[in-house]
Amino acid sequence: MLNVGQALKNERLAQNKTQxxxxxxxxxxxxxxxxxxxxxxKNGKKADIGSEQLILLLGSNNVDVKNFFSNLTEDSTSIEKLSLELSRTFNDGDAKRANELKNKILVNSGASLSLKYRAILIAAELKDHMASLDQNTIDKISNYLYRSKNWxxxxxxxxxxxxxxxxxxxxxxxRRMKQVIKEYADINKFSDGVRRRISTICINYVFNAxxxxxxxxxxxxxxxxxxxxxxxxxxxxxxMVxxxxxxxxxxxQKHMAKLKELLERCGYTFLASHLSFDISK
Structure with a gap:
């Protein structure tokens, strides 16, 4: 379950405020x-905030107190499930389901700002390759992305x-991809989780580049x-990709065709359909 500190952080980031x-x-x-x-x-005691200060803090930032405390009882695994389903939906190319998940995530005050932005981006990518995404949203996401030097x-x-x-x-x-390449050049010294994440970024970058x-x-x-x-x-x-x-x-083209055929035969039809490029054009 969410604790008070995590819930406060989620509310603060949702309003894009510094501490x-x-x-x-x-x-x-x-x-x-x-x-x-x-x-x-510290010294065996967890940092906490008094109830009176907490109520004042929520009120000063226009946070609904009732909703805030109800979210503390929400099972955090539900957020993780939404995140995992969002990833699966993206891999399946299901634009309709991605939009449904986006709407669920955006109204879920327990979801992090990062997850909300990710849902917006995935839904927009599957809908029309982000053509309909407004510049204001893009700027907000960019500011969020690079607010830290160690992003x-x-x-x-x-x-x-x-x-x-x-x-x-x-x-x-x-510029950002250069940073990624430099940081993860020795890719095999990192964990499988990190390697999967960085290799996905590399695949995405190559396609877009x-x-x-x-x-x-x-x-x-x-x-x-x-x-x-x-x-x-x-x-x-x-x-393979x-x-x-x-x-x-x-x-x-000979080996391209063979790889695409193999992917189709193995059930990766959506992926194979996105690898239909004619180099003669």
Whole structure:
């Protein structure tokens, strides 16, 4: 279940406020409040906030007190389930279900701002490749993504980066991808979870670089990183798609056709349909 610190953090991020802005009317230091949000334990005692201060804090930021406390009893696994289903929906290319999940997530005050932005991006990508996404939303997501200098190590920021590529400024996209490549060049020293995340970003980047932005910048580096991954059942599909793009760049239609046919025969029909590129055009 959500604890008070986590719930406060979710509410603050949903309003896009800094901790200092959030505490403007409350007599609590930023350092003390940061400990509350993060659940820091000192001398065997967990940082907490008094009930009177909590009510004042919620009221000063126009947070519905009743809804806030009801969310504390909500099972956090439901948020995780929504996130996992969102990922599956994206992989299946189900635009209708993605939009349904987006609407559920946006009204769920227990969902993080990152998950809400991710739902918006995925629904927009499946609907019309983000063509209908307004610039204001794009700017908000960009500000959220890069608010930290160490965004390249942040799981949520990396997920959002991967989903927002089709609508990014090309120079910004290349600069950010350069950071990713530099940080994860020695990819096999990281955990499987990190390797899956970064290889997905590389696949997304190669597709957008070649077919959306028409640039070769960091494409070889991205493909090389995918090539370094272990040849096992975890990364096999990523390596096959990476090889497909490498064959495309080399003009090897014969092997492209074979790979696409293999994917179709193995049941990856949606993926195969997105690999239908004619290099003669």
């Amino acid at each position: 200092q802005e959030w505490l403007r009317d409350i007599n609590v230091s930023v350092s003390r409040y940061s400990e509350i949000e993060n659940g820091i334990i 390249v190590k942040n799981k949520e920021a990396l997920i959002l980066f991967g989903n927002s590529m089709p609508r990014m400024n090309l120079n910004v996209l290349k 070649i077919f959306v932005y028409k640039t070769n910048a960091y494409v070889p580096e991205s493909l090389n990183l995918i090539k370094k991954l272990p040849a096992n059942d975890i990364y096999g599909l990523k390596k 990476g090889q497909y793009y490498a064959d495309y760049l080399n003009g090897d």
